[in-house]
Amino acid sequence: MQDLLLGLSLGLGAGVTPGALLSLVITASLRGGFRAGARLACVPLMSDLPAVVLSLTVAEAMPALVLRVLSAAGGLYVIYLGVMTVREARTAQPPQPGAAAPSSAGEILRAVAVNLLNPHPWLFWIAVGAPAFVTAWHHAPGAAVAFAVGFYLVLCGSKVALAGAVGAGRHKLTPRGYRLILGTAGLLLAVAGAVLSFRGLSPQGL
Incomplete structure (x- = not known):
């Protein structure tokens, strides 16, 4: 249960934290509605595989002590992301609609490329996801599967939910609501990071 909750918390934090892919999801939702944004929200399911496979392969070959150090360091990195997210939430503004959206296939390919070239998924899986x-x-093994399923369920689900909110409201998404979402995600990230660091520092952590 603890691993599932950790995956859910990390997934929510990663899902709504400002970044390149989230910006694409929100912009697509503003331009083309919920369906346009929801398509891009599921891009991590297609583009994260190289980072996941490589990180797990490397992590499996590492000594337990190295995994503990990585877990502690990764937790500090997640805490940093959480704190930065809370700080950004104070003045964050919902993205404004732009020009007409390109074709759905073009949007998906663009989002896949953005996510593959984005260092954040690679850093997450190398420093946080793989050790956990x-x-x-x-x-x-069931706990590990629960962690991964919980992470991607909420990672993509939170983006889909945000796409729904943006698509339905379009211009009605208030700065206050947007900031509340980001601030909550930042707090969850910080808590999840603290759990990861504690696991790494504890002799019983691995």
Whole structure:
């Protein structure tokens, strides 16, 4: 259960934290409505595979001590992201609609390219996701699967939900509501980072 909750928290934080892909999702929703944004919200399911496979392969071959250090360092990185998200939420503004959207296929290809070239998924899986997954797998494979499923369920689901809110309201998404979403995500990220760091520093962490 703890691994599932960790995956859910990290997924929500990563899902609504400002970034290149989230900007594309929101912009597509503003231009073309919910369906346009929802398509891009699921892009991580297609584009994260190289980072996941490479990170898990490397992490599986690492000694337990190295995984503990990575887990602690990754937790600090997640705490940093959470704090920065809370700070950005104070003055964040919902993206404004732009020009007409390109074709759906063109949007998806663009989003896949953006996500593959974005260092954040790679950093997350190398420093956070892979150590957490391997640790859970050593304890119980089901827990590792729950972590990964929970992470991607909420990562994509939160983007889909935001696409729905933006698409339905279009110009009605208030700065206050947007800031509340980001601030909550930042707090969850910080808490999840603290859990990861504690696991890494604890002798029973792995």
